[in-house]
Amino acid sequence: LTSVHEPDAQGSSTGAPALSSVKIVEFAQFVAAPLAGTLLADLGAEVVHIEDPVLGDTSRSLGSARDGIRFGWKMTGRNKRSVTIDLRKPEGQELARDLVRWADVAITNFRFETLESWGLDWKTLHQVNPRLIMLQVSGFGASSSRRNEPGFGKLGEARSGVLSNTTAPDGTPVLPGFPLGDSTTALMGAFAVSAALVRSREPDFAGEWIDLALFETLFRLSEWQIITYDQLGNVDASESPALVGVYRSADRVWIVITSGSIRSVQNIAEMVGESADDYGTAHAQRTNKPRLDQLVREWIGSRDAEEVLGEMAKRSVVGSRIYSAADIVADPVYTELKDVITIDDPEIGPVRMQGVVPRFHVNPGRVWRTGPGLGADNQLVYGSYLGRTPEELEQLKAAGII
Amino acid sequence: MEDRNLLGGLKVLEIAQLIAGPMSGSFLADLGAEVIHLEDPKLGDPQRVTGVMKDGKGLWWKVSARNKRCVTCDLRSEEGRAVARRLAQRADVVITNFRIGTLEKWKLDWTALHHENPKLIMLQMTGFGANTTLRNSPGFGKLGEAMSGVVQITGWPDGPPVHTGFSHADSVSGLMGAYAVMAANYKRQNDPEFEGELIDLALFETLYRLIEWQVITYDQTGQVPTRAGNRLSVSPAAVINTYLSRDEHWITVTSGTPRSVQKIAALVGEPAGDYDTVEKQRARADRLDNLLRTWIGSVHIDEALAAMAEAEVVASKIYTVEDILADQTYAERGDVITVDDEDFGTVRMQGVIPKLVNYPGQVWRGGPGLGEDNELVYKKLMGMPDEEYDRLRSAGAI
Numbered sequence: 187l188t189s190v191h192e193p194d195a196q197g198s199s200t201g202a203p204a205l206s207s208v209k210i211v212e213f214a215q216f217v218a219a220p221l222a223g224t225l226l227a228d229l230g231a232e233v234v235h236i237e238d239p240v241l242g243d244t245s246r247s248l249g250s251a252r253d254g255i256r257f258g259w260k261m262t263g264r265n266k267r268s269v270t271i272d273l274r275k276p277e278g279q280e281l282a283r284d285l286v287r288w289a290d291v292a293i294t295n296f297r298f299e300t301l302e303s304w305g306l307d308w309k310t311l312h313q314v315n316p317r318l319i320m321l322q323v324s325g326f327g328a329s330s331s332r333r334n335e336p337g338f339g340k341l342g343e344a345r346s347g348v349l350s351n352t353t354a355p356d357g358t359p360v361l362p363g364f365p366l367g368d369s370t371t372a373l374m375g376a377f378a379v380s381a382a383l384v385r386s387r388e389p390d391f392a393g394e395w396i397d398l399a400l401f402e403t404l405f406r407l408s409e410w411q412i413i414t415y416d417q418l419g420n421v422d423a424s425e426s427p428a429l430v431g432v433y434r435s436a437d438r439v440w441i442v443i444t445s446g447s448i449r450s451v452q453n454i455a456e457m458v459g460e461s462a463d464d465y466g467t468a469h470a471q472r473t474n475k476p477r478l479d480q481l482v483r484e485w486i487g488s489r490d491a492e493e494v495l496g497e498m499a500k501r502s503v504v505g506s507r508i509y510s511a512a513d514i515v516a517d518p519v520y521t522e523l524k525d526v527i528t529i530d531d532p533e534i535g536p537v538r539m540q541g542v543v544p545r546f547h548v549n550p551g552r553v554w555r556t557g558p559g560l561g562a563d564n565q566l567v568y569g570s571y572l573g574r575t576p577e578e579l580e581q582l583k584a585a586g587i588i
Numbered sequence: 589m590e591d592r593n594l595l596g597g598l599k600v601l602e603i604a605q606l607i608a609g610p611m612s613g614s615f616l617a618d619l620g621a622e623v624i625h626l627e628d629p630k631l632g633d634p635q636r637v638t639g640v641m642k643d644g645k646g647l648w649w650k651v652s653a654r655n656k657r658c659v660t661c662d663l664r665s666e667e668g669r670a671v672a673r674r675l676a677q678r679a680d681v682v683i684t685n686f687r688i689g690t691l692e693k694w695k696l697d698w699t700a701l702h703h704e705n706p707k708l709i710m711l712q713m714t715g716f717g718a719n720t721t722l723r724n725s726p727g728f729g730k731l732g733e734a735m736s737g738v739v740q741i742t743g744w745p746d747g748p749p750v751h752t753g754f755s756h757a758d759s760v761s762g763l764m765g766a767y768a769v770m771a772a773n774y775k776r777q778n779d780p781e782f783e784g785e786l787i788d789l790a791l792f793e794t795l796y797r798l799i800e801w802q803v804i805t806y807d808q809t810g811q812v813p814t815r816a817g818n819r820l821s822v823s824p825a826a827v828i829n830t831y832l833s834r835d836e837h838w839i840t841v842t843s844g845t846p847r848s849v850q851k852i853a854a855l856v857g858e859p860a861g862d863y864d865t866v867e868k869q870r871a872r873a874d875r876l877d878n879l880l881r882t883w884i885g886s887v888h889i890d891e892a893l894a895a896m897a898e899a900e901v902v903a904s905k906i907y908t909v910e911d912i913l914a915d916q917t918y919a920e921r922g923d924v925i926t927v928d929d930e931d932f933g934t935v936r937m938q939g940v941i942p943k944l945v946n947y948p949g950q951v952w953r954g955g956p957g958l959g960e961d962n963e964l965v966y967k968k969l970m971g972m973p974d975e976e977y978d979r980l981r982s983a984g985a986i
Contacts (some may be wrong), residue, residue: 205776214986215801223966232872249801249810250805250809256815257804258800258804262800275920327920327921327943329922331917332917333815339655339827344840344905344917345904345907346907349838353777354743354750359830360743360744360750360818361830361840362738362743362752364798364799364800371765373760373763373798374763374941377615379620381594381766381944382769383774384770384773384774384946390758393946395945397809397940397945398942401919402941403941405923407653408754409759410639411912412912412913412936413647413648413650413936414647414648417642420909428791430751432739432751440748442751506735508749509734509740510737510740511740511802511803511813513735514737514796514802515893517718519716522717523717523790523793524719525796527656537801537804537808538804538807540803541795544789545717545788545793546786548697548786549716549785
């Protein structure tokens, strides 16, 4: 327990974070599974991330660099322990199983057949550790005939139905600008693991296998999709009388405006000089919607953002500037919430990144380190946690196992 | 199969409406928690009439309130608030998304409820967080999305920013809330010193957290991430885009590795030598994108997908709901279930996700009617005497 809680970048905690006694081992790459581990680590779990001794996690070599150092890993690998294992070698697989014996939770997104050939599949690991909780993220799920096909977040987005509703004005589907399918899967995985932990201290707990396919989370989140089609067939969900749109100000700032109730649409109408009476019913709003949309476009387009946002606030029109990273860092609410933290990184010095979300007031999570160097925790994990001697470690290293 | 409710025994009270707060409860209910959803006796939760309606009934409600107990309680009356406080006293978890000022006025805020129930976990969803200058401003999902940075980076560089096609901020916040509650609950169960937990979640924060590289990239390079269309700004050589087949179905292609780019080049008849290095691939990325668009536009979707599968190019049809219902994998997973419903006979909706093998969760009812569980909850679970129940009913407090 003590090893996890190293000095805190945010200060101010009153006790150990919620998941402090939870031990997790991760043999996983790319966003969908490792991000689940990071979310759990943010709330105090001890997460040991296994990487190839030579190549390391692929995420280490992705993204932009400064002074030759890629910094994405500093964020995605934060709060974790990094150890190296060559999982292609039988001795490496044995070492990984030792870590599974030590752990409460295993997180993986390797293919089923790969895990089976390595003896790191659910069946084997559940024998190794009968109380194991295993989160297995895959493209198509364990019970699918496509179980061994590789999984890709973008395909998950396409399969979920979300993409067919995310379109540019000309109807072309737009890919969300971040790994939406992967990240929401990770969040679902973190929820599932923490839910399974509810039973984990019961004497007869028999372990849990969480089988999560990459398309399922977005599918689950689009709650109305199936039932609407089931009951009414293809209906145009955009037939809502309310106005929701994105508009650009004279000084080229994008602003979103949204509404729902009759009154909220009337507020928009009055702002652009229309009579509220022309928008007093759902029917009238639907009829006049194209006109209102055009008027709002012109009204916002002929004013600077400050004036537009000021006027909207005055008239209780709901909307916002569309924030960029620069807006976020400059925003008072983000600042008040301390959502942007600064943490020292041994390679690049002070670096800003997201603080812990969700925020716990009594026992908050914390960011105690940035993404560690490859194998930075071999000594601690293999020595202290697994009880391997220095000689054994030397041998494993010489043989290229770690 | 006795006691296969993973969260059986966990008592959750929702003083919440619309999407983000109740969705957290929905995830907990799917895995077996007892979730009591409080509603105004006259109006009910506005979510009941949100979205597409059939025969005057909202369809979304059937899904969003599934597996819950619905009781009525007038929080504007002192007696109603007293009932709500009693329910909060017996709860392990309270989920709320009312404004903080309103909760304080009603004495249903964290300080008041925590005082009476010291081991309480409270999930408080707001637009802007519990301690900010905007703490009492209402929250809206679209604003949360706009604030998180995600809208700014979705769309084409020369076009407008695009909102993702579902209640993006609300539902990922719902999921984050469910995760946070479960994490806090772990400590509640295992730490005898547990003193309750306030989870303070603003609507923009979850998406902000999930876009991992956004802040650090800006911090380290000073570059403001912006829209890159259907390209990945991090890998300019990759073939990533959406394409329309001759029979007008959209396909997404996402092939990032140099080898798969070569395969796409071969597929559209380009000379292999033009794509044998990443540099060449980058230089010809636009050309290849156009050739692929032309080729896919000239063939039937089945032919396009078969040829790409053959060439190991990563691609998928962009599913509509009809595709989902026809899909073999969804069927094999049991992801679409049929639930009996009083209003509509049977309705199809999503099954329980995530799938847990030993404690699989279940959907035992669709969204119930207003006040449908009043008697059960007030009399049986809370132990309210008949006379008091009748009196509160006739006073309109519940």
